[in-house]
Amino acid sequence: MEFGYPPSAQRLRADVQAFLAERPPETWPHDAMDGGYGTGAYSFEFLRALGARGWIGLTWPSRWGGAGRPMIDQLALMEELALAGAPFGPLAGSDQWAQSLIREGNPTLQADLLPRIAAGEALAWQGYSEPDAGSDLLALTTRARRDGDEYRIDGHKIWSSEAGACTHGMVLARTTGVEEAGSRAGGLTMFVVPNDAPGLTLRPIVSLTGEVYHYEAFLDDVRVPAWRIMGRENEGFRELLKGLDRDRFWGRFCKPPALARQLSLLRRHVAADLAGQPAMARRLVELEAEVDATRLLFHRFGWLLDQGIPTPYESALYKTMADELGQRVANLALDLLGSDILLDGPGAPLGGAMRQLYLTSVGQTIAGGTSEVLRTTVATRGLGLPRNDAPPAGARGRHP
Amino acid sequence: MDFALNDDQEQLVRAVARWVDRRWPAADPSSVPGRRAAWAELAANGWTGLLTPSSLAVLDAALVVETLAHGRCSLPVGPGGMIAPLVAAIIGLDADGRHNGPRADDGTDQLLCVVDGRDPAAAATTVARGLELADRVVVLAATAPPGTAASGWSLAGRQWWTAEVAAAGDEGWPGPAIEVAQDEGRTMLCRLAAPVPAGAWHRLDPAPGELAWLAGAVLGAAELVGLARAVLDSCVAYAGQRVQGGRPIGGHQAIQHRLADMLGAVERARYLTYAAAVDLAEAAPGFHPGQVVPSVHRAKALAARDCVAAIRSGHQVMGAIAYSAEHELHHLHKQAVVVASEHGDATRHWAALETAAAAR
Ligand SMILES: Cc1cc2nc3c(=O)[nH]c(=O)nc-3n(C[C@H](O)[C@H](O)[C@H](O)COP(=O)(O)OP(=O)(O)OC[C@H]3O[C@@H](n4cnc5c(N)ncnc54)[C@H](O)[C@@H]3O)c2cc1C
Numbered sequence: 001m002e003f004g005y006p007p008s009a010q011r012l013r014a015d016v017q018a019f020l021a022e023r024p025p026e027t028w029p030h031d032a033m034d035g036g037y038g039t040g041a042y043s044f045e046f047l048r049a050l051g052a053r054g055w056i057g058l059t060w061p062s063r064w065g066g067a068g069r070p071m072i073d074q075l076a077l078m079e080e081l082a083l084a085g086a087p088f089g090p091l092a093g094s095d096q097w098a099q100s101l102i103r104e105g106n107p108t109l110q111a112d113l114l115p116r117i118a119a120g121e122a123l124a125w126q127g128y129s130e131p132d133a134g135s136d137l138l139a140l141t142t143r144a145r146r147d148g149d150e151y152r153i154d155g156h157k158i159w160s161s162e163a164g165a166c167t168h169g170m171v172l173a174r175t176t177g178v179e180e181a182g183s184r185a186g187g188l189t190m191f192v193v194p195n196d197a198p199g200l201t202l203r204p205i206v207s208l209t210g211e212v213y214h215y216e217a218f219l220d221d222v223r224v225p226a227w228r229i230m231g232r233e234n235e236g237f238r239e240l241l242k243g244l245d246r247d248r249f250w251g252r253f254c255k256p257p258a259l260a261r262q263l264s265l266l267r268r269h270v271a272a273d274l275a276g277q278p279a280m281a282r283r284l285v286e287l288e289a290e291v292d293a294t295r296l297l298f299h300r301f302g303w304l305l306d307q308g309i310p311t312p313y314e315s316a317l318y319k320t321m322a323d324e325l326g327q328r329v330a331n332l333a334l335d336l337l338g339s340d341i342l343l344d345g346p347g348a349p350l351g352g353a354m355r356q357l358y359l360t361s362v363g364q365t366i367a368g369g370t371s372e373v374l375r376t377t378v379a380t381r382g383l384g385l386p387r388n389d390a391p392p393a394g395a396r397g398r399h400p
Numbered sequence: 401m402d403f404a405l406n407d408d409q410e411q412l413v414r415a416v417a418r419w420v421d422r423r424w425p426a427a428d429p430s431s432v433p434g435r436r437a438a439w440a441e442l443a444a445n446g447w448t449g450l451l452t453p454s455s456l457a458v459l460d461a462a463l464v465v466e467t468l469a470h471g472r473c474s475l476p477v478g479p480g481g482m483i484a485p486l487v488a489a490i491i492g493l494d495a496d497g498r499h500n501g502p503r504a505d506d507g508t509d510q511l512l513c514v515v516d517g518r519d520p521a522a523a524a525t526t527v528a529r530g531l532e533l534a535d536r537v538v539v540l541a542a543t544a545p546p547g548t549a550a551s552g553w554s555l556a557g558r559q560w561w562t563a564e565v566a567a568a569g570d571e572g573w574p575g576p577a578i579e580v581a582q583d584e585g586r587t588m589l590c591r592l593a594a595p596v597p598a599g600a601w602h603r604l605d606p607a608p609g610e611l612a613w614l615a616g617a618v619l620g621a622a623e624l625v626g627l628a629r630a631v632l633d634s635c636v637a638y639a640g641q642r643v644q645g646g647r648p649i650g651g652h653q654a655i656q657h658r659l660a661d662m663l664g665a666v667e668r669a670r671y672l673t674y675a676a677a678v679d680l681a682e683a684a685p686g687f688h689p690g691q692v693v694p695s696v697h698r699a700k701a702l703a704a705r706d707c708v709a710a711i712r713s714g715h716q717v718m719g720a721i722a723y724s725a726e727h728e729l730h731h732l733h734k735q736a737v738v739v740a741s742e743h744g745d746a747t748r749h750w751a752a753l754e755t756a757a758a759a760r
Pocket of ligand 1: 035129134135158160161363368369370373
């Protein structure tokens with residue numbers, strides 16, 4: 001067993017540190033909210049700077065303009081950015097989008113999107129959930145029907161994170177009825193819908209932090225050419241499941257290093273008072289240990305994925321653990337800062353960083369599959385327990 | 401980054417698992433002669449000689465301990481089988497020229513130690529496992545520098561002491577050295593019958609003393625992980641078989657989620673323990689007294705807290721059946737409670753981390 005990074009990844013870490021020393025994380029403008037995944041806010045300028053260094057397409061094959069580097073280098077890149085508190089919000093999602101395009105996209109879609117993704121100029125939102133399709137995603141009612149070389153989509157999506165800051169939506173819609181498809185998981189198709197497609201309306205939803213985070217998407221006879229199907233027609237849900245492990249992995253990989261950073265900010269902030277608060281000092285070291293151990297689990301998970309070893313339950317288990325750990329860190333911040341934790345702006349403790357952590361932490365255990373649904377996944381797929389109480393087939397969770 | 405065991409380690413784990421599967425129940429774990437016989441087999445296989453002053457194969461040792469515990473072996477392989485010979489070997493190499501430490505890798509001369517980390521006076525009141533199997537006992541204790549209690553607990557500045565005594569009693573000891581404090585069957589708790597006479601203590605160099613204690617902490621974490629894995633496996637099997645209301649209890653979300661949480665706790669402690677083993681082995685060659693190896697403290701503290709909690713949670717999954725002394729769960733539970741406090745309980749390891757953080 002070997003727990004450190006190999007030399008190539010170490011060099012990359014040093015490059016990232018040098019890049020951030022030249023222009024520190026807090027100097028980049030923000031364009032969309034920090035959702036609390038450990039990847040910070042969206043900053044288009046920052047994303048383009050990463051693209052210019054070849055760090056968006058770090059692991060893509062060279063034929064798609066990538067650097068063809070091993071996955072472990074990407075772990076090093078992401079971890080370093082998270083430790084520094086950089087605003088790289090959409091980076092992991094972009095990479096996953098590109099990876100699925102490389103895996104399943106048709107040549108037209110690939111040529112259209114990959115160069116723009118690599119440059120930090122195309123970003124995707126996920127249009128899966130609907131008002132009546134949450135944990136039970138397969139209850140979705142958005143429909144697409146074929147009309148010549150086009151599809152016409154009608155429906156209503158909700159909770160699409162950062163959709164207004166992105167350029168395209170990944171919209172899951174039913175193209176074949178359940179009966180004809182033989183199951184609820186069949187007959188669904190994933191469409192890549194440009195944000196400026198006529199008939200698509202995005203309505204921003206202000207989140208509990210006061211910023212716009214989610215969007216509701218109304219699709220009213222939105223026409224998309226057939227080449228905008230991702231993967232195969234009627235196979236959208238199965239393809240979504242195929243990428244699920246990696247999505248959940250990358251969606252939470254940055255959480256432990258970001259929590260490590262947040263704990264060290266907190267520790268510094270309260271250092272002078274800590275001697276008089278033994279209970280808090282104890283919670284701090286306990287959480288530091290949990291963060292360290294959880295970070296190790298994600299390293300192992302990344303290693304398993306890289307080795308092609310099956311991971312039947314790891315994504316569900318480790319995502320839940322990271323999210324709930326984030327909530328425990330947020331609770332400690334609350335207990336240390338009291339109601340000041342709700343303050344934002346110049347007078348706020350730690351510049352409002354703990355406010356963001358605290359408020360967004362409540363959404364983490366819901367986004368991408370709730371902790372309840374995922375614990376059931378761990379029990380049934382990881383431990384082999386029977387599915388008596390389980391949600392209908394295909395309980396969900398993909399984004400971010 | 402590589403989370404695979406190497407070929408030798410794979411083989412080691414397989415061999416130990418095979419042994420515990422075939423030999424341990426056969427060796428009559430409920431009787432002292434049965435446990436002694438099993439102990440001799442372990443030693444004969446060379447599994448107790450993995451830690452020496454010049455080579456601390458901590459990960460290999462941890463894998464052996466974890467695998468045995470997972471196979472429900474209650475022998476104190478970590479403290480008695482590995483740390484005691486290590487301390488004995490250190491005594492053998494003592495700069496004072498003292499060379500009377502017990503040596504026994506052939507299984508005839510059973511080595512076991514009370515490892516306490518508190519002051520020598522406390523050694524006699526500290527319970528330890530497996531002393532009933534001992535021919536000789538190695539005691540390891542440390543005294544803290546004056547004034548440290550107020551500023552938290554740490555290893556820094558401690559003086560390390562060791563003593564060894566024949567179980568039947570040596571010259572200067574009033575009768576047998578060991579008394580049984582609590583007989584739990586597979587896990588007997590014993591203690592020294594009398595304080596170690598002042599003249600029997602020998603000073604250890606602090607670096608090897610601390611290293612031995614820290615290695616014991618890692619092995620304790622490994623044993624806790626093995627025990628919690630064993631409990632999780634039984635609970636999962638039981639939840640799949642036990643039917644109430646016409647369905648297996650493992651189909652209820654309340655049970656499923658409890659088991660998922662147990663799995664998470666076990667995995668987190670497990671990989672942190674491996675990392676601690678690797679970190680400690682890396683730190684060993686140039687180790688200086690007071691050096692903090694955070695992963696070691698974290699691993700032992702997390703394992704002590706979370707593996708014991710997971711095992712307690714196992715009782716809820718099993719229902720009344722595991723309230724019975726005939727069921728194995730209470731044995732595993734009690735063994736875990738004892739392991740959790742050997743080589744520093746969670747409180748002490750958290751405190752070591754607090755002290756280190758405050759000094760930064
Ligand atoms: C921060 C955030 C970001 C999001 N981003 C996106 C996005 O980008 N794109 C997108 O499509 N969606 C997104 N979502 C939506 C998300 O996928 C859903 O919120 C999630 O799947 C849960 O659905 P729901 O909110 O309707 O809750 P419900 O499914 O109604 O669940 C409510 C409660 O009931 C419990 N419950 C439901 N079913 C079961 C069951 N079978 N067993 C046990 N308990 C159950 C849940 O665990 C939860 O506690 C986001 C949500 C959040 C909070």
